[in-house]
Amino acid sequence: MSTPSGWQRKLITIFRSEKRLGASTIIKMFNDKSIDEMKATIITESMCDPEKLTGKPRTKDLFAHLDNIKHQFIGQPELCFYQAALIVLLRREYKPKETFAEFEALWTTQTEFLLKHLSLRWIISACDTFVDRAPDEVRAAVLMNATTLINTLRVYETKQFLQLGSTDNTELNPIITDNVEALYRSDMPLYGGLTYFRAGFDDTLKNMRNRYEKFYDVDTLATTILLSVFDKLQTPIDNNSNAFTTMRDLHKSERSIWWQD
Known part of the structure; x- marks a missing residue:
């Protein structure tokens, strides 16, 4: 740059x-x-x-x-x-x-x-703030778990919405185009003040990766393993896709890319 x-x-x-x-x-x-x-x-x-x-x-x-x-x-x-x-x-x-x-x-x-x-949304915003600002590295590392938990939940809830639609919860379907377009247009409410992952543009996972990387100075080995696992989830594993690869396939914004090939 x-x-x-x-x-x-x-x-x-x-x-x-x-x-x-x-x-x-x-x-x-x-x-x-x-x-x-x-x-x-x-x-x-x-x-x-x-x-x-x-x-x-x-x-x-x-x-x-x-x-x-x-x-x-x-x-x-x-x-x-x-x-x-x-x-x-x-x-x-x-x-x-x-x-x-x-x-x-x-x-x-x-x-x-x-x-x-x-709400959960603002509790997690507080966790992000501690991760970004707290001089106590242990506190930041512990609260990063809460952020990871909720971000992963949002991604998987979004994948479910894309495949099941808003009413049919009986079987998995192919991704529904109308639901993709709805997520492209705006933030859609989920629960607890959370929103579905904003397909195409959401910067949540990029920010999460950046926060992971700050722990290199705390423990290089642990952070290297953490990011390796995170990166493995961004590509199909044994030819099987997952919620993260689904979000990657739908992503459009170059500024908020979170994966590294």
Whole structure:
């Protein structure tokens, strides 16, 4: 990969700055509330801006993105949304050291509450955040198991949907074209706040592979074995396909390729 030129680096810096614009205001808004207050406050539709409900998973505008996410927390304690907001800020690299310290403190002191009220989707997002940021390598390695478990479940549920359709659960069928097209078009809800694997474009497995690779510095041998097993699942074994090879066959985006031939 070539090194970005001066003007390219400037554009990247501007883009990242725009993605963080208003972050300090958002942090102040939450800091003005206590943990108990956020536990007691239930998010309602009136607290969300209907015009910000775009249905798109990402937008550069931080306020619009968070308001879009807030719709997912209607009927839930505001503390759950706060946890999600911290994850968004970390992914946009807003004061990562301070923001992660707040995120980790929140999970340390409110573990039971968060596990009770958060959907699987946001629990796994928290696990990903710990894997990406935690200085404790053991904690990161343990939580990588949770991420792997759910990502593998999503892939296999997606394969089942592709072969069985939405109603027929009696026998395996060839992949159904209409279901493939539905997964190409948008994220489809599964359960627990999870979605089916976004056929063609999903970057989940690429991100999972990147997180595996970070453990090379922890244990080179174990990580080498782990990635070897992962790679073997990306091609037919004894001429038998599996859920991972199915997703690979349907994939389109060059940017989110997760396999290595």
